[in-house]
Amino acid sequence: MDSIEDVVQPERFHLGPGNEETLRQRQLVLIGKVMAGFSDKIQNHLATIHESNGRLGDLVGQDSQWTEEERERLAGIVSTIERHVQTLVQKSQHLSRFARRTGATSCTFDAGELVEEAVSFSTRLARVRQVSLAQEAAGTLPSLCSDPTRIHFIVSILINSMLERVSRGGKVILRAEPVEKGVLIEVEGRGSLDAAAQSPPGEGNPYWPAMEQVVGDLGGHLQIDSIAHDINRTALFLPTTKVPDTSHM
């Protein structure tokens, strides 16, 4: 893997006039490298906090100077720290995997991991919107040989735009399942729609035409699957193998 220094050395990539797309691509790779390095550092600090907290737990368990009540209270604190460390470790692992793929235009990657990360990164918006966000697993997803950066972007937009559409108290469910020669990702919004979102998901969404184009380039398709009174659904099909067609870009 290239180091950050490699990524920012323009002479390595023969950058000249008209190479803006290449430059943008290298910029994405650089952002990915920075994030990956940062998440590695976080992971190291978390490991140290985890061990120090565990050591504290060992001491509390061994030392007889504590009363039973004190011991319980300390064990509670140790367990709270451990719980938060584990949550952060998981977040940081998502960030790390995402970062390592950022900027790649074509590689083989685990579709299940990508979906898991997109959901993980959207939990904050869901909490702010007071909409619950859940992922329903439906079998092991195949690996995709495609453009992970663009796919992650599309899946994130689908989730976030559905979170924006559903009113407070609603629910957004993400389903990803293996289908013939690909993966089907469905984002379903349940509950009444926000007043500003009464039209179908595609209409009025400035991203929609561009998204359809990008998904088409990847050999897949986007579809508004059904519109019921309180159920909105968008579906994204992605083929297992497709080298992106960027000839028109």
Place this chain on the structure above:
Amino acid sequence: MKVLLVDDEIDFVTTLSNRLGLRGIETDVVHDGQEALDYVKDQEPDVIVLDLKMPGMYGMEVLRRLSKTNPDIQVVILTGHGTDRDEEEAQRLKAFDYLRKPTDIDKLADRIRGAYRFKLEKTMAAAAFAEAGEFDMAKDIAKDAERLKTAGEIFKDEDKDKT
């Protein structure tokens, strides 16, 4: 059992060493890959718990060298930033196990004991074949831990024959 911990995060590895000590596993600690190789030259450990990303020499390079020079030493990778590719490479180089930081201390202690048991069985099997004059088999076992399974099956058959 002689165990070496190799990690450049000093606070982490010191605390880990303390906690393993409480669980009956005494360890020595070094902080980079070259130190680890120097240590191995002086006093061969049974098990090494090895971080991957360290200044100077990466853990994977240490594993690569050890797999050539000291294949009996069992290596448990313990890393905070390994990729799937790293895991595959570690498996290819016959690392005993691959764990991600942070890991449960009792799980790590179990893996270290498991690695030590495996090393003993492997050494004993190789010695038994050498004693029986099966030098090729003994050499194979010493080189390649996968052959231990085959050796174990042969021993079972021998036991059956004896009874």
